[in-house]
Amino acid sequence: MSENGQLSVEERLRAVEDRLAIYQLICGYGYAMDGRNADAVGSLYAEDAVYAVADMPAFEGRERIAAITQDEVHVGLVEAGCAHVSTLPYVVIDGDRAVATCHTMVVRKGETGFSVWRLSASRIQLSRKAEGGWQIDHRQNYLLDGDPAGPALLARLQEGPQQF
Template sequence: MPSERTSERTSERTSERTSRTIEERLRAIEDRLDILNLIASHPPSADSGADYFTRQVYTDDGVIDLGGGKAASGNDEVAAMVKTPGHQAAIAGGLAHFCGLPRIDIDGDAATVTSYLQIITPHPNAEPHEVPNHGTTRGFRIHRVGANRWELVRTASGWKIKRRTLRPLDGTEPARELLRGALKSYEKVG
């Protein structure tokens, strides 16, 4: 049985849907799809060193904050991160960024996206394991899991990243705070 709060949220969404025009609803769907494609393109760009992609999808004054003092600002500086010797060595070692399904909140020409990110690498010291019809491998290991907050703005050329904040899910508060931010609309008001 749905809770009273769930029923209220469902009623609010139904009312919002019926009060918007078809054009407004279509634009909202297109915005979500554009944002999904933008966020889904991050792993292949990071794992292939596609600095040209990163340069195009960050605003000129875009910021990436990876925590621990590791940050870059300006789309050129952010893009250069995938060309560093360390990142190139990680790519050569089989680095794989794996994102969870993002939560997207759009407010006019701004959007906030919250997602999980796993860094997966080949496990070079594990015993080989065969999976029928899929070959033999030493497997992979999850190197790190983090919480992402992407702050986007709509520009003349589409949605762009204004700021990305990433915090490790290591039991500390900063990552949980990022994740709680995705649920603000569910907080009981009053």
């Protein structure tokens, strides 16, 4: 920060680059899932990452999260026609840690066309890794099905990164 308390051009550029990298990471998840690309999914997550969906058992570790791409149910969805889609996330960056809040959905082909099959509130904790770049440490999804946990998660959009 400069003497007058304003961010330098370099600091501002880094903030923009960080935000763009996080956007890229979050939108890449859907493409990797729909392409059933386990390596690409795995590259988005830290080695000890956790992916928690509502009250289901959490997926723990990069390998387990990446393996979702080969899960029988997931393969069936992809083969029948689906897309994992994220909205543009609201991102709060605090040094080498960040949190992104967004909606995520699965659009599915049905008899009369495509419709949203699953809509979730997502809060994604990330950190900058020593080798550079950002990875997901913890992802929490709640279905937006009337359960108050989903809207409560979205309401936290301005909260910075936290430990889980």
